[in-house]
Amino acid sequence: MYRKEIKVLDCTVRDGGLMNKWQFSKDFVKGVYDSCVAAGIDYMEIGYISSEDQFSHDEFGPWKFCAEDDLREIMGDNNTDTKISVMADIGRIKYDDIRPKSESVIDLFRVACYDYQIDKAIELAHHVMDKGYEATINMMAVSKVSERALNQVLEDVANSRVPIFYLVDSFGSLYSEDINNLMQRYKSALPGKTIGFHGHNNTQLAFANTIECIIDGANMLDATMLGIGRGAGNCPMELLLSFLKNPKYKIEPIIKCIQDYIYPLKKDIDWGYFIPYMITGAQNDHPRSALAWMASEHKDDYLSYYESVVKNKEI
Amino acid sequence: MYRKEIKVLDCTVRDGGLMNKWQFSKDFVKGVYDSCVAAGIDYMEIGYISSEDQFSHDEFGPWKFCAEDDLREIMGDNNTDTKISVMADIGRIKYDDIRPKSESVIDLFRVACYDYQIDKAIELAHHVMDKGYEATINMMAVSKVSERALNQVLEDVANSRVPIFYLVDSFGSLYSEDINNLMQRYKSALPGKTIGFHGHNNTQLAFANTIECIIDGANMLDATMLGIGRGAGNCPMELLLSFLKNPKYKIEPIIKCIQDYIYPLKKDIDWGYFIPYMITGAQNDHPRSALAWMASEHKDDYLSYYESVVKNKEI
Numbered sequence: 001m002y003r004k005e006i007k008v009l010d011c012t013v014r015d016g017g018l019m020n021k022w023q024f025s026k027d028f029v030k031g032v033y034d035s036c037v038a039a040g041i042d043y044m045e046i047g048y049i050s051s052e053d054q055f056s057h058d059e060f061g062p063w064k065f066c067a068e069d070d071l072r073e074i075m076g077d078n079n080t081d082t083k084i085s086v087m088a089d090i091g092r093i094k095y096d097d098i099r100p101k102s103e104s105v106i107d108l109f110r111v112a113c114y115d116y117q118i119d120k121a122i123e124l125a126h127h128v129m130d131k132g133y134e135a136t137i138n139m140m141a142v143s144k145v146s147e148r149a150l151n152q153v154l155e156d157v158a159n160s161r162v163p164i165f166y167l168v169d170s171f172g173s174l175y176s177e178d179i180n181n182l183m184q185r186y187k188s189a190l191p192g193k194t195i196g197f198h199g200h201n202n203t204q205l206a207f208a209n210t211i212e213c214i215i216d217g218a219n220m221l222d223a224t225m226l227g228i229g230r231g232a233g234n235c236p237m238e239l240l241l242s243f244l245k246n247p248k249y250k251i252e253p254i255i256k257c258i259q260d261y262i263y264p265l266k267k268d269i270d271w272g273y274f275i276p277y278m279i280t281g282a283q284n285d286h287p288r289s290a291l292a293w294m295a296s297e298h299k300d301d302y303l304s305y306y307e308s309v310v311k312n313k314e315i
Numbered sequence: 316m317y318r319k320e321i322k323v324l325d326c327t328v329r330d331g332g333l334m335n336k337w338q339f340s341k342d343f344v345k346g347v348y349d350s351c352v353a354a355g356i357d358y359m360e361i362g363y364i365s366s367e368d369q370f371s372h373d374e375f376g377p378w379k380f381c382a383e384d385d386l387r388e389i390m391g392d393n394n395t396d397t398k399i400s401v402m403a404d405i406g407r408i409k410y411d412d413i414r415p416k417s418e419s420v421i422d423l424f425r426v427a428c429y430d431y432q433i434d435k436a437i438e439l440a441h442h443v444m445d446k447g448y449e450a451t452i453n454m455m456a457v458s459k460v461s462e463r464a465l466n467q468v469l470e471d472v473a474n475s476r477v478p479i480f481y482l483v484d485s486f487g488s489l490y491s492e493d494i495n496n497l498m499q500r501y502k503s504a505l506p507g508k509t510i511g512f513h514g515h516n517n518t519q520l521a522f523a524n525t526i527e528c529i530i531d532g533a534n535m536l537d538a539t540m541l542g543i544g545r546g547a548g549n550c551p552m553e554l555l556l557s558f559l560k561n562p563k564y565k566i567e568p569i570i571k572c573i574q575d576y577i578y579p580l581k582k583d584i585d586w587g588y589f590i591p592y593m594i595t596g597a598q599n600d601h602p603r604s605a606l607a608w609m610a611s612e613h614k615d616d617y618l619s620y621y622e623s624v625v626k627n628k629e630i
Contacts, residue, residue: 175558176491176526203554204516208523211491238590239518242597243490252621255590259617273588275553275570282557302574306567 002245005219007042010237011198012262013063014045014087015222015229019269022047022061028261029063030074032225035257037080039241040248043108045085045222046071050092071105083107087138088124090117095124101132108134110166115145118153125162136164136196136220142182143173143284154189164194164220169209172202172232172281176212183216196220199235201227202281204273206235211243225254226262228269231287231294232277270294275302279309317560320534322357325552326513327577328378329360329402330537330544334584337362337376343576344378345389347540350572352395354556355563358423360400360537361386365407386420398422402453403439405432410439416447423449425481430460433468440477451479451511451535457497458488458599469504479509479535484524487517487547487596491527498531511535514550516542517596519588521550526558540569541577543584546602546609547592585609590617594624 012032013024029046036044047063055064062070066086078084085108101107109128113121118139125135139145139153157165167182174182186195197213199206199222210221227236238258241249266272276290276299293305327347328339344361351359362378370379377385381401393399400423416422424443428436433454440450454460454468472480482497489497501510512528514521514537525536542551553573556564581587591605591614608620 176523177530201519203557204519204522204551207519208491215492236519238593239597242518242593252618255621256618258590259615263615263617275573278553278557282554300574300578302578303567303571306570 003214003219004246005194006214006244006246007220008237008240008244008249009043009045009085009196009220009222010036010041010224011045011085011087011222011234012224012228012237014047014085015224015234016265016269016271017047017061017063018230019228019271020061021059022063024061024063026073031257031261033074033082035225035253037082038253039237039250041082041237043083043085045087045108045110046074047086048092049086049088049098049106049109051094051097054092066106068099068104075105078105083134085110087112088128089113090120090124093124095127098128098131104133106133108136110136110138112138112140114140115142115149115153118156122156122160122162126160129161134164135162136166137162138166138168138196138198140168141170141286142168143171143178150185151189154186157193158190162193164196165190166196166198166220167213167218168198169200169206171284171286172200172206172277173284174199174209175205176208179209179212180216183213183218187217194219196222198222200229200232200281201234201273202232202277202287206233207239207243210235210240214243226258228262228265228271231271231291232273232281233271270299276305279306283309283313285309318529318534319561320509321529321559321561322535323552323555323559323564324358324360324400324511324535324537325351325356325539326360326400326402326537326549327539327543327552329362329400330539330549331580331584331586332362332376332378333545334543334586335376336374337378339376339378341388346572346576348389348397350540350568352397353568354552354565356397356552358398358400360402360423360425361389362401363407364401364403364413364421364424366409366412369407381421383414383419390420393420398449400425402427403443404428405435405439408439410442413443413446419448421448423451425451425453427453427455429455430457430464430468433471437471437475437477441475444476449479450477451481452477453481453483453511453513455483456485456601457483458486458493465500466504469501472508473505477508479511480505481511481513481535482528482533483513484515484521486599486601487515487521487592488599489514489524490520491523494524494527495531498528498533502532509534511537513537515544515547515596516549516588517547517592517602521548522554522558525550525555529558541573543577543580543586546586546606547588547596548586585614591620594621598624598628600624
């Protein structure tokens, strides 16, 4: 589908890093960056921006922090058409740590929040906008949000200056009819704003739901190379670009990146379609119990995992 | 979605066998059969029925032929609620080899054909119906069939006694809007008949397209355990059952079967989401070049495969 308003955001390093605490080599991150630039990707989200006093550099790699020097080591002044995005979690960033846009290679801050944090998210988004950045709000876990709470969120966002709001299928539990319903609500509540979509692939619907969102009018789309991301992962970039007909996007650099950098990670990181992730998705649950199971020695004992989940539900 | 008319058909052994020439152990086939019965699956398609003089028993396992004795070794008289299906390719079966239903444990013949074989397919379907079996016609590769040819096929099927006609996404190349369009055409051309769907997962849309077909009125749905099947494979049974709300279906036996029998096959058979299969799907091509690539020593050289396909297209 060709629609010139559509923007694609690669979050390979940011969401993939949830699986290895952002312990990627510089060579890897540079490889992803170069591929995004060559493929014509609109935004590359390189990591989380977090306070140094909240997380340890011994435990977490540099893309949990996104220090300016580390960014510039990858991309210099980033004189390309690919903008740089970072994600900020509410409560894990200090306003004073955010330098003015004129001193940073970052273009976009994406503020991740839960529904009950929307006031803080809008405040942070306004703060970074006032410092010269672009901003989005990505409200997570919408599949668990009540109708009343969602209405309140949408009203607050409508009254804000934040131009982009994301539909986020955190648990990979939404079906196409859920997408249609939510997109309808987001669009009618937020006239003039851009709607984005971030999916998870627990039930193999991340790409399908992205297409559904495109049909329903979403214009900012997240994807990752070979779908790498937490648990079941995200919408695969190579599929999204094969669907979009805008000639500015090139699929060949993505395939090269997958071959050189992403596929080799499969030996160490179990992202993708695995039965435990599928079970949490189908049940609309947070994937944490599945992630713990997949990190255990009995990760291939799907039946015991299923039984443990069903028993927990019945209690 | 609960709709009592919906029937689920497992084609794990039949479609999965395309990847290993049906060289499954008896233990494996019995395991799949027992799981289908325990899970409440309506039909299990156990293989192809083919003439003994067309294929060699040295090269192909018993489920390329589905001899009555081999069937009964797995299921006895099949005194269960799960019916037994076989697939027949046009030109690879002799009418005289088909015994009357009263002498067979087979319940359903599914006749696979291309659009230009529809007359022969209807003749074969009528033949098996007259011998007491149920019958479907599965017209393959609809994504390559012209509008005029499809109209002719639908008219011929409408005028036949065959009660079930399948929408088959052979190349895994259909998007949801294609599904909506084709389902609309099939339904309006075939009043009173049941529409089935068989998807392939090249672009991770087999499950999504199955849901789309359900919404659009399809009532006979193919799936396989863990999506095993030719190339990228099929709609995963565990996902389909997690979506259907009919309490007669049990997911636990499917998960047990995957753990005990299907997952171990992953070591030897590369079905599922791989870049070469994704490329043929996105390009609406037969997967044969991708299958050959995946069987070669350079199977992980995705970029060379992509370049070879693009160059072939440009010639």
